[in-house]
Amino acid sequence: MNRAVSSPAPAATPLRSPATVMRLDRMGSSFQTRLSFMRALLRRMGRENWRLGLVRADLDDDGFGMAVYEANTGTRVYSLVAFSRALAPEKRTDRVIAEEWDASFALIDGRPSEADIARLADNVPRQEAGRFQPSEIVLCRANKSLRLFDHVVERLAQGRQPDLTTLASVGYLMRTTAVYGNGKFGIADRDKIADRPELAGPYRAEMLAVYLVRAFTLDLVEHVARRRAPERAVALDPQLRRFLGIGNATGLGMAPFLHSHPILIHNWFLARETALARVRALLHVSVEVEAAFRALLARARNHASQWRVADPIQAARIERLEADLAALAVELDDKRSWLSRERPWDSLYHWAESSLSLEGQEALVSLMLEPYPELVDELAETMAAGDGSRLDPTMTVARLREIVAVDYAWTRSIDFAQPERQRKFWYMSEEKLEPRLGDRYAEPGAERELPLAVARDLQALALALGEADPRATAAALALARPDLRHILRRVQTVARHPYGEIRDNLVDAAVRPIDLLRCKLAFFGAAKFDPRSDLWTRITMYQGAPLPDELGRVGADDWNFAVTPDLST
Amino acid sequence: MNVSLNEIEVTSRRAAVGAGYPQGIAEDAGAALRWLCATGLSGVEALLAALATPGEPPRTPERNDTIWAWRPATSGGRLSALLLGPCVAEWVEAAPTASPGRIVVEGLVAPLLFLPHAARLAGEGSILVEWHGSDGAARLLIHGDELALAPGSVLLPVSPAEITMSLHPAAASAGLAPTPAAASRRAAIQQGVTIADAAWQALVVLATLSFVPASAQSRLHGAGAGLVDDD
Numbered sequence: 001m002n003r004a005v006s007s008p009a010p011a012a013t014p015l016r017s018p019a020t021v022m023r024l025d026r027m028g029s030s031f032q033t034r035l036s037f038m039r040a041l042l043r044r045m046g047r048e049n050w051r052l053g054l055v056r057a058d059l060d061d062d063g064f065g066m067a068v069y070e071a072n073t074g075t076r077v078y079s080l081v082a083f084s085r086a087l088a089p090e091k092r093t094d095r096v097i098a099e100e101w102d103a104s105f106a107l108i109d110g111r112p113s114e115a116d117i118a119r120l121a122d123n124v125p126r127q128e129a130g131r132f133q134p135s136e137i138v139l140c141r142a143n144k145s146l147r148l149f150d151h152v153v154e155r156l157a158q159g160r161q162p163d164l165t166t167l168a169s170v171g172y173l174m175r176t177t178a179v180y181g182n183g184k185f186g187i188a189d190r191d192k193i194a195d196r197p198e199l200a201g202p203y204r205a206e207m208l209a210v211y212l213v214r215a216f217t218l219d220l221v222e223h224v225a226r227r228r229a230p231e232r233a234v235a236l237d238p239q240l241r242r243f244l245g246i247g248n249a250t251g252l253g254m255a256p257f258l259h260s261h262p263i264l265i266h267n268w269f270l271a272r273e274t275a276l277a278r279v280r281a282l283l284h285v286s287v288e289v290e291a292a293f294r295a296l297l298a299r300a301r302n303h304a305s306q307w308r309v310a311d312p313i314q315a316a317r318i319e320r321l322e323a324d325l326a327a328l329a330v331e332l333d334d335k336r337s338w339l340s341r342e343r344p345w346d347s348l349y350h351w352a353e354s355s356l357s358l359e360g361q362e363a364l365v366s367l368m369l370e371p372y373p374e375l376v377d378e379l380a381e382t383m384a385a386g387d388g389s390r391l392d393p394t395m396t397v398a399r400l401r402e403i404v405a406v407d408y409a410w411t412r413s414i415d416f417a418q419p420e421r422q423r424k425f426w427y428m429s430e431e432k433l434e435p436r437l438g439d440r441y442a443e444p445g446a447e448r449e450l451p452l453a454v455a456r457d458l459q460a461l462a463l464a465l466g467e468a469d470p471r472a473t474a475a476a477l478a479l480a481r482p483d484l485r486h487i488l489r490r491v492q493t494v495a496r497h498p499y500g501e502i503r504d505n506l507v508d509a510a511v512r513p514i515d516l517l518r519c520k521l522a523f524f525g526a527a528k529f530d531p532r533s534d535l536w537t538r539i540t541m542y543q544g545a546p547l548p549d550e551l552g553r554v555g556a557d558d559w560n561f562a563v564t565p566d567l568s569t
Numbered sequence: 570m571n572v573s574l575n576e577i578e579v580t581s582r583r584a585a586v587g588a589g590y591p592q593g594i595a596e597d598a599g600a601a602l603r604w605l606c607a608t609g610l611s612g613v614e615a616l617l618a619a620l621a622t623p624g625e626p627p628r629t630p631e632r633n634d635t636i637w638a639w640r641p642a643t644s645g646g647r648l649s650a651l652l653l654g655p656c657v658a659e660w661v662e663a664a665p666t667a668s669p670g671r672i673v674v675e676g677l678v679a680p681l682l683f684l685p686h687a688a689r690l691a692g693e694g695s696i697l698v699e700w701h702g703s704d705g706a707a708r709l710l711i712h713g714d715e716l717a718l719a720p721g722s723v724l725l726p727v728s729p730a731e732i733t734m735s736l737h738p739a740a741a742s743a744g745l746a747p748t749p750a751a752a753s754r755r756a757a758i759q760q761g762v763t764i765a766d767a768a769w770q771a772l773v774v775l776a777t778l779s780f781v782p783a784s785a786q787s788r789l790h791g792a793g794a795g796l797v798d799d800d
Contacts, residue, residue: 182573186572189575189761191758391655391659430781431782443787474659475662478593479627479628482591482627482652486591486596
C-alpha cells in the first residue's frame with residue numbers, strides 16, 4: 001500500500017481503556033496489524049536488504065535429507081538447518097507430545113560447521129528429547145499437510161499448477177507444531193540476542209525461523225516434483241508460492257504466557273492502542289488513503305469469504321464478520337456521515353462500536369492502521385520488554401487499596417463460593433511438560449495449580465489490605481504474608497502497566513483458552529484462525545507475504561488479509 | 570551439564586514451588602539463581618540446601634539506630650535465605666528514616682542465596698558483606714554489578730552463617746580484588762552455565778513436584794489434535 005500523507009494529530013485521542021481491550025472475548029477477536037511481529041521483521045529485512053536463500057541441500061528423490069538456509073543481514077548470518085525424514089502416517093500428529101515429525105529445524109547463530117551439522121542431525125529431529133547449545137537460537141518442527149503436499153507434487157510433476165481451490169482449502173504445505181526459543185533445552189537465552197537490532201523485538205528470531213521454514217517447504221515440494229519427473233516438472237507459479245504460508249497448530253502451552261508476562265503484554269497492547277489513537281485523531285482522510293482503504297476493505301471481505309472453518313462458533317463469527325464488513329462498505333459510501341466529519345476515523349470507529357461485532361470492530365482496527373505506516377510502524381520498536389517486575393516496598397497499604405479498587409474493580413463481583421467460578425485450574429503436566437487446564441472437581445492436582453486465578457488471589461489480597469494499617473508498607477505486608485507476595489507484586493506491576501492484566505477470570509468454567517491463543521498469535525501476525533476446540537487452534541502464518549527475493553519491493557508489506565491470487569493477471 | 574540461564578531460573582522457581590514455597594518466593598528464588606549463576610557463583614547447591622531446610626517464618630528485625638538484626642526466635646533456629654532475603658532488602662528500602670549502617674542476619678541457611686538481595690540493596694552503590702560460618706569466613710564488596718572478594722575468603726554456599734552487611738562501607742573495600750562479574754555474566758549469556766550433574770538432577774526432581782501427573786481424567790480432557798492427523 002502506498003504511503004499516504006496524513007494530517008498531523010492536533011490533539012491526543014484517548015487510548016481505548018484496558019477495561020475495554022483486555023477482555024477475553026475481544027482479545028479472542030484479534031487480527032494481524034502492521035505492528036505484528038512478522039510484518040515488522042519482513043519490513044526490516046527489506047529495508048536492510050537482507051539476503052536469504054538456500055545454501056545447501058542434500059535431499060533424496062523423496063525430499064528426505066538435510067538443507068541449510070541462510071539469512072544474511074549484512075552484519076550477521078543466521079542459518080536454518082532443516083532435516084526432512086520419512087514419517088509413518090500414524091505418527092503424524094499436531095500434538096506437542098509427538099516424538100517424530102516430517103521435518104525439524106534449528107535456527108543457528110552463524111554458519112554451521114560439518115561438526116555442527118552432525119551434532120544437530122543427532123538432536124534436532126528428536127526436538128525436546130535432544131540437547132542443544134547456545135549457538136542454537138530457535139528449535140522447531142513441522143508436519144506436512146499430506147493432502148496438499150501430495151497434490152502439489154503430483155501437479156507440478158505433471159507440468160501443471162496445483163488446483164487453486166485445493167490450495168486455498170489448506171493454505172500451506174507444512175504445519176509447525178512447536179517453536180521453541182529463549183533457552184529451552186539448552187539453546188541460547190534471549191539475552192544473547194536481545195541487544196541485536198535485527199532481533200530486538202519480541203519473537204523476531206522465532207518469526208525468522210518460521211519464515212525460513214516456509215521457504216524450505218516451497219523448495220521441497222518443487223524438489224520432489226522435479227525428481228519425480230525431471231523432464232516435465234514445472235516450478236510453482238510465483239503468485240501461488242506467495243499465497244502459500246506456513247501452518248501452525250497451537251494448544252494450551254502458549255496460553256499462560258500472556259498472564260505471566262504483564263510488562264511485555266502491556267507494551268504490545270500499548271503500541272497497538274497508541275497506533276489506533278493516532279489514526280483516530282486525524283482530522284482528515286486524504287483521497288489517496290480513502291482509495292487505499294476501500295481497496296483493502298474489498299480484499300478483507302474477500303479474505304473473510306475464503307476463511308472457512310469447521311468450528312460452528314467461529315464459523316458463525318466469520319459469517320457475522322462478512323456482514324460487518326459489508327455494512328462497513330455501505331457506511332463508507334455514505335460520505336456525509338463519515339469523510340465529511342471532523343476526525344473521520346474516530347467517527348467510523350464509534351459507529352463500529354455500536355454497529356459491529358467484536359470481530360468486526362477488531363478487523364476495522366487492523367484495517368485503519370494499514371494506510372498509515374508513518375504513524376504506526378515506529379511503534380513496533382517499542383514492544384519489547386526487559387525485567388522490571390519488582391516489588392515496590394515503599395508503597396503504602398492505603399495506596400494499594402486504591403489500586404485494587406480501581407484497576408481490579410472487575411474482580412469484586414466474582415463469587416468464588418460458586419463452584420463454576422473456579423472449576424478450571426491451570427497446571428504443568430508432568431507427562432507433557434506443558435501447561436494444561438483441568439477440572440478442579442473431577443481431576444487430581446488442583447493443589448499444584450499455576451497462579452492464574454488472579455481474581456481469587458486478588459480477593460485474598462484485598463482482605464489482607466482491609467485488615468492492615470493503611471500507613472503500613474508493602475514491605476511489611478510481604479514479610480508477614482509470603483503467600484500474597486506474587487499478587488502484591490503483580491498489582492504494583494499492573495498499576496504501572498495497565499494493559500498487562502487480562503480482566504477476566506481465567507479459572508471460570510466458561511473460560512475459552514483459544515481467546516488467549518488467538519490474541520497472541522495475532523500479535524505474531526497469524527491469520528485464518530481455525531479453532532479445533534476451545535483448547536487449540538490451527539493458524540496460517542506468512543500467507544501472502546513476500547518471498548525472500550521480493551523483500552523490500554514496493555508493496556511488499558501489503559499482505560494483510562491475504563486472498564487467493566488471480567492467476568488470469 | 571550445560572544449561573541456559575532461563576532453564577536455571579525456571580527450574581529453580583518450579584523447584585521452590587515443588588518444595589512448598591509460595592509462588593512469590595519461588596519467583597524470587599528463580600531470579601536469585603539466575604543472578605548467582607550469571608555472576609559465576611553456582612547457587613544450585615545452596616538452593617537445594619535452602620529447600621531442604623525450611624527455616625523459621627521471617628519476623629520484623631530488632632532495631633536500633635545503627636544496626637538492624639534478624640535472629641532466629643529459638644536457640645539453634647535457622648532463618649531461610651529464600652524467605653528472608655527479599656524481605657531484608659525491601660525492609661531497608663522502605664525504611665521511613667535513614668537506613669541503619671549495618672544489617673545482621675544470624676543462623677542463615679544457604680547464605681549464598683542472600684547475595685542477590687544484597688546486590689539489590691547496593692543498587693548503584695556499594696555494600697560490604699561479611700560472612701562468618703562454621704566452615705569458613707568471607708568478606709566481599711558488592712559494587713553495582715561487580716563483586717570483590719577479600720583474599721582467603723571462602724563462599725561456602727550451604728553452611729549456616731551469620732551475615733553482616735555494611736550499607737555505607739566507605740574505605741572498607743581496601744584490599745578487595747574485583748572478580749570479573751561482568752565478564753562472567755557475558756559468558757553465561759553467550760555460553761550457558763555448567764552445573765554439576767547431580768545437583769541439577771536433584772533440582773529437576775524437585776521441580777517435577779510442581780507438576781501434575783497424568784490421570785485418566787486429564788488424558789480424556791487433554792488439549793491438542795487427534796492422535797493422527799494426515800490431512
